[in-house]
Amino acid sequence: MYVELKNINKHFGNFKASDNVSFGIEKGKLIGLLGPSGSGKTTILRMIAGLETPDNGDIIIDGKVINNVPASKRGIGFVFQSYALFRYMTVFENIAFGLRVLKKSDSEIKDRVAELVKLIGLDGLENRYPSQLSGGQRQRVAFARALAPNPQLLLLDEPFAAIDAKVRQELRHWLKEMIAKLGVTSIFVTHDQDEAIEVADEIIIMNKGRIDQIGKPLDVYSTPKTAFVASFFGQPSIFKDYSKFRRFDAVEGAEQTIVRPEFVKVTKKTEVQKFKNSAEEGVVTDVAFRGSGIELSVLVNGVTLTARRGFDEPSVSVGEKVDVFIYRIFVTAGDNAYLLENKSLREPVVVI
């Protein structure tokens, strides 16, 4: 493990920002620290950077406990959510700042900055001030500035939060590529599930100061271990009792049922569907166009579920009676989440 946190606790007044947090990160990985606002993810990042001090517990980087090492000596690059670019310095001076502090020679600084400016694709904009750059460009400068002194660990606090949706997508890919190319161990904080899934090698999910689950994006998404994680991803429809949906096993102490849109198949009465027999009848209550498809709300057994259909499928309209088949559901009991499959999937089916 390259970065390790052991039993970290941190309070702000009565607020418990970190509750016995422990995890480890391998060298060269890109880690997404994911959680809703107030979950304590930024606090973790700031403690690793040395911007905050944990109440107790150890922070270990490269085998050394660094709790008492001053922030500036930890060899960490930090990208602030606001970027915190020095607005009275040019792009060049911003990137050069860390090198100047290290008393590098002018020629060395010039070479390194030129290299980085090229890397971030801002050649020719070295003499601009941050206010003359677009959001995406500022983010790249912040990235280059953090990288300039060759940090062993790069920390990014909500790196895409301040950028509009269109550029964000592009920057995500760019950042992932860039970090893979440089091989620098990185941790970024985000509250956006899509962002974490798309960008990170591994996701750490935080809730209320605790770590709920750590794992590869796909694993975390498809097999949530806690009630919180199960409900956090996707665009879940959440309701209490699933007993009306007959084809699922019972779980003792079940509290919540979580159904993601991709778990639901909605078909018109006239359409052919494999599990038509075990589908239940529902009524379409809303049809909305989303960029990638059509989103439906259907009322089944007194529960409203969200489902998706493609543009190429025959259209459905509000009030239409449809067949609704649910492949699987998450059921939570206490802090645990269970994945239940529709029993029909295991039964031999006769295609009509």
Add this chain to the structure above:
Amino acid sequence: MYKETKSSKAVKWFLIGVSVLFVVLMLLLPLITVITEAFKQGFAVYEKAVTDNYTVKAFWLTLEATALAVVINTVFGLSAAWSLTKFHFRGKKILTTLIDLPVTVSPIIAGLIFLLTFGRQSPIFPLLQDWDVKIVFAVPGIVLATIFVTFPFISRELIPVLEARGNDEEEAAALMGAKGFTIFRKITFPHIKWAFLYGVVLCAARAMGEFGAVSVISGHLRGKTNTLPLHVEILFNEFQYVPAFAVASILVLLAIFILIARSLIEYNGKKKNKVEP
């Protein structure tokens, strides 16, 4: 703005009329009075009053007290702004209140407290005498009183600006290992430059014009502890109206200079802030 009706137009010009009348009567007329009274007996008399030995001495003392007040309040203002906006600590609220206290204290009381602290009634007075230090009825007292009445002028311009901006840039620089002074010089100061200058101008304006506090502490020693405003008072009370207004005209000139500087700084500061994200 929607369309103006006839009656709203009447209201508009009535309000403008009232405002202009008020400004002319209350603000412009006194200003003009100072100038006309000063030149009532011709330029020669004016020149004589302005170049009078006591006037020149009072001018230099005013300048000295103003300069010292600006310097001390600058050191204080920058320190307080840094301490109060960059760190969290217990007692911060109380400290902020204490800094603002002096502006609510009557100038007379401001003078009085220094009289009590360093004057004949003070327990430390014998000590001061042993060291041969004169504060009350001397220049140091004037300087202290001036600092007191202008105390929060610079810090209270800086603190809101720094608070509004947050500490991200400073933190980023510190993370890269920059030293405190480097951070201040390269990152913080460029941002507060205009607010700082604005504070300096306000501080200088009040310092050069301070009357009550200095009046109590100075002892009115002509040629020794007389500032320009005190000199004006003495002349006026001796019924030497023309010289009094002549000396006052110097202060009017300084005031106009300060108003122009203030406008320029405000304009530049606003322009600068617009460029920023």
Add this chain to the structure above:
Amino acid sequence: MKRTNRSVIPGFGLTTGITLAILSIVVLIPLASLVVFTAHMSLDEIVATITRDRVLSSFRVSFVTAFVASLINAVMGVVLAWVLVKYSFPLKRLIDGMIELPFALPTAVAGIALTTLTADTGLVGGFFAKFGVKIAFTQAGITVALVFIGIPFVVRAVQPVLEKLDPAYEEAAGVLGASRSRIFWKIVFPEIVPAALTGFGLAFGRCLGEYGSVVFIAGNKPFETEIVPLIIMSELQEYDYASATTIALVMLVASFVTLFLVNLIQTRNTRILKGGA
């Protein structure tokens, strides 16, 4: 004073140290000496001092004139702020700059100018003398001087509120068919009130302690035109430090109470200003 959280930004010890040191020397110790000095006296002595007829009447004169002047300023300040924000007319910028004059012009200069203007021989005083109205050397004169001193406080408190006031409110009301006067009284006026109150409070606090501009125009007749700062000054000139200090202490408490009330209003006010965004 202990930091509750370590910060990466350097300079906490140095800046907080300088801040506390200067604050102690310039503000805390001198103010404490006022309290220490009064602590020597018995309660009876204190009560006897401040209940002397002359002192009581000076308090009355101070409060009445400061109150009336601040009331005039509250009204004129709102009018001026309104005119400066909502209308455009020739020389507007100049008038806007002039508002700041009382901050820049030394009070003593304002004092002698206003006295000369409002004396029976002066331009304004002469006009009123025809109707048998005296201004200089009466409470009216004191009020005039205090109006001069206090006007920028109200204007500068109300102006930003009017500037931030979303024109969409007024437009929306206009679209709904509300009359102009109705829009003003129901929508704009309630927004201005807290700001005007803040300005009123600040002006009132300043006026209570004002000395320089008042000393000339008041004439200092006991029981008639003697305000509290003047009586403190005259006690000092008679070397009655005990009386001066006692009266000063009461005065100080009065200004702190004013400041406290202003702060209460201001907190509310800031919430409104920030809430709009």
